[in-house]
Amino acid sequence: MHETAAHAGTVPGTALVRLLDHVGEGVLLCDDTGTVRYVNAAAAAMLPAVRPGDPRPEGLRGREVALGDGLVAMYLDRVDDTAAFLAATAQRLGGQLNADRLCRATIELAVGGLAAAALLVLPTRRGRVRCWHAAGAEPVRQHQAALAELPAAVRDTLDGHPVAQPFLWPGGTPYLGGGGDPNPAAWVVPIQAASGRSAALVVTDLGDHRAELLQEFASRVGAALEAAQLYTAQSRVAVTLQESLRPEPPAAQPGLAWGTAYRPARAAMRIGGDFYGAHPMAGGGSVFFLGDVSGKGVDAAVLTGQVRHSLRALRRVEGDPRRLLHLLNDMLLEGGDDGRFATMVLGTAQPRAGGGLRLTLAGGGHLPPLVLRGDGTVESVALRGMLVGVTDVPVFGQREVLLAPGETCLLYTDGVTEARGGHRGDEMYGVRRLTTALSGCHAMPAPALAERVEQVTADWLGGREHDDIAVLAVRAEPVRTGARHLHSVQRRPAAIAS
Known part of the structure; x- marks a missing residue:
């Protein structure tokens, strides 16, 4: 590469130098005296006033590479506006x-x-x-x-x-x-x-x-x-x-109060795989449910919507919780073979004569409900059952629970019990801690109770990632009747003796 320098547009003497005219990056070849020996086509377009034999321009920006034989290649930064x-x-x-x-x-x-x-x-x-x-x-x-x-x-x-x-x-x-x-x-x-x-x-x-x-x-x-x-x-x-799939607050009914809490795993989505709901029944009372579908994110949210809308339609033709689960199971199986399923507790709440509620609970592979009794104790309802949407011959358990006025039945998803936190950050919250946290909370209104469950779970998590969380509290409220009013009749003041 000791050839006479050529201006861009002329043909260099070697194939190696000729290659530089086909490089998109501007290249100047300078010798050890600072004299420009060669200007490739891209550099000539960027610096039209620079020719071989000229001193190297001052203020140029670029990467310099020593080629030996006293030659330095300067790869120029593109500086045009x-x-x-x-x-x-x-x-x-x-x-x-x-x-x-x-x-x-x-x-x-x-x-x-x-x-x-x-x-x-x-x-x-x-x-x-x-x-x-x-x-x-x-x-x-x-x-x-x-x-x-x-x-x-x-x-x-x-x-x-x-x-x-x-x-x-x-x-x-x-x-x-x-x-x-x-x-x-x-x-x-x-x-x-x-x-x-x-x-x-x-x-x-x-x-x-x-x-x-x-x-x-x-x-x-x-x-x-x-x-x-x-x-x-x-x-x-x-x-x-998302707004159409978000859980709806249950409608209030005489003698029955609801409490709900919901926190999706991904706050930006505002929906997840946990769900709950309640609908009034034609003959009085309500059908209610809480559950969790398999999967995460959008797929889980879509399946959640299908389950909720299916139950909204099916409860008009069937009022028995266990038979409702069977109908829902058939609908999920007919929906496809993608292996998606749900766990849930489905129940009916009927007001009792004299106050209180009669709950009929059917289980589809979900966590056992907890009952807060009037004396402050917490009972676990042994409710067995298979997953919903897995087999065409499922077995679903059913139990009856009586609630006196002021007593509450709590349904929750595994986002509560499987919340990982504590000192090490990897310990699950568990049913035992939840039961302890609920002891003595029997006097709480249903909304406050659901909020407490969400709060203790959040405290345990300490800001860590978590699964979807859903809570549904069913509380038997005293039925208030019209109060009797006593009317006093004032006597006319006696005549003052003269």
């Missing part, structure tokens, strides 16, 4: 999924590195548009306007005009700085998304030979806007589905 502007655009817009913030960032980028003023127009509906705009050092502002108020060139772009075009804004506009020019010159470029929706970007003082850069900038904004709008739409659908 166009590349820097597009790189800043990619960095600023790439991870932005909020459509409003993305539109504001688009205006800030356009005004900061492309034009003197910028306006972004997004059509909404019924002939209305949303506008983000700024000029010079002004902050970005947002307005709504009628589509008919915009110039014809902007309306054509929103209708699908494919390329950037110059135009005059008749009568002037405050969107682009509100200068003294009654017909300011501007450029408008379409921002097209893959979904077919269009927006328009308007800029002023674009400068010579910048239309191509404006088009490239608009295409990058379009890709980012498409992603943000898609994310917004999906988030709206997810929120709607």
Whole structure:
């Protein structure tokens, strides 16, 4: 490589040096005296004034590699404004999924590195548009306007005009700085998304030979806007589905009080695989349930919704808890062979003459209910049964429990008992600790009792990750009858003797 230096565009004397003209990165070859010996094509485009034989320019940024024989290769950083502007655009817009913030960032980028003023127009509906705009050092502002108020060139772009075009804004506009020019010159470029929706970007003082850069900038904004709008739409659908799948508070009934607590494993989803519910029965009383489905996340939430909606329909044709579980088991088996199943306790609550409740509980492979008696003791209900949705010949246990006024039956999921915490952080909370925590809580109202179970579980977890948590308390309330009122009749004051 001791050949006479050649300017980019001439043919070097060796194949090794000739390869440098096909490298996208700018490369300067300099000797040990600091003289440029060779400039490849990419470097010549970046530094058109530098030629072989010139002194090495000062202030160049790049990586230097010693090649031997007194030669040093310098790999130049790209320093042109166009590349820097597009790189800043990619960095600023790439991870932005909020459509409003993305539109504001688009205006800030356009005004900061492309034009003197910028306006972004997004059509909404019924002939209305949303506008983000700024000029010079002004902050970005947002307005709504009628589509008919915009110039014809902007309306054509929103209708699908494919390329950037110059135009005059008749009568002037405050969107682009509100200068003294009654017909300011501007450029408008379409921002097209893959979904077919269009927006328009308007800029002023674009400068010579910048239309191509404006088009490239608009295409990058379009890709980012498409992603943000898609994310917004999906988030709206997810929120709607989550709200429809969230457990509903049971309806109050005479002599019966409910307490509920619910905490999904993933707080951002707001739904999980645990569920509970209660519905009034035609003949009086209520059917209630609490359970847990297999799996996590969205799949579990979908199965949870299927179970809840199935029970809502089935309780209209069947009132016996064990037979209800059999019907639900058949529906889950007919739903597919993906191996998903549920555990649950399903029961009915019937008011008793003279006060209290008669509970009929059926078990489908779930944790045993706990009963808080009036003397402060806690009893475990031995309720056996198989998983729901596993076999077409299941066996479900059934028990009857009588609650006196003021007594409560508590249902809970394994998110409570299997919560891992304590001093070491890996010890399960367990039924024993739960029973101890409930001792002496018999006088608590049902909502307060459910909240206490959630709170002691959260304290045990200490902020660690956990499974879904659901609690349902069924409390027998005294039936209040109309009180008798005694009316006193005042005697007329005796006449005062004269």
